[in-house]
Amino acid sequence: MKIKGRPDEVKRVIRAGIKGSRYIKANRDATIQFLMEWQRIDKEIATGTYEYLSKATNENGSLSEDGFRMMIEEIKELAKVTHEVPLTDVADFSILRVAQKELGIKGN
Numbered sequence: 001m002k003i004k005g006r007p008d009e010v011k012r013v014i015r016a017g018i019k020g021s022r023y024i025k026a027n028r029d030a031t032i033q034f035l036m037e038w039q040r041i042d043k044e045i046a047t048g049t050y051e052y053l054s055k056a057t058n059e060n061g062s063l064s065e066d067g068f069r070m071m072i073e074e075i076k077e078l079a080k081v082t083h084e085v086p087l088t089d090v091a092d093f094s095i096l097r098v099a100q101k102e103l104g105i106k107g108n
Contacts, residue, residue, distance in 0.1 A: 003092055014099040018061030024050070025059055060105045061096060 003010050024031045028050060035046040056067035065087070072085050100106070 003095060007095055011095050011099050011102075014061060014096050015103065018059075018099060018103060018105070021057045021061055022059050024053055024057070028054075060100055061103075 031053075032043065032046045032050050035041065035049050036043060039046070039049075041049070056070065068087060068091065072087075072090065076082075076085060
């Protein structure tokens with residue numbers, strides 16, 4: 001498992017994600033423009049995508065519990081999984097907490 005085998009690499013990815021989340025929240029118009037160019041989509045779809053992203057993440061790098069559950073439900077539907085999937089079965093927040101501490105962020 002990458003978390004146990006390469007924790008420093010995982011932490012760097014998490015730190016980059018935190019910085020990305022902060023950028024997205026602080027730069028709505030630039031993010032929408034980026035989404036339009038990167039995905040070759042119109043402004044309406046890019047704006048909807050931005051709204052989804054901004055609600056699903058927060059500036060401390062963690063996914064809100066509602067956002068996490070929404071993502072789990074979407075994946076369950078795609079994978080045709082019908083049983084309940086506890087957050088603890090799919091998430092390990094230990095390295096996130098270390099990255100947050102290094103960035104001076106108080107985690108959830």
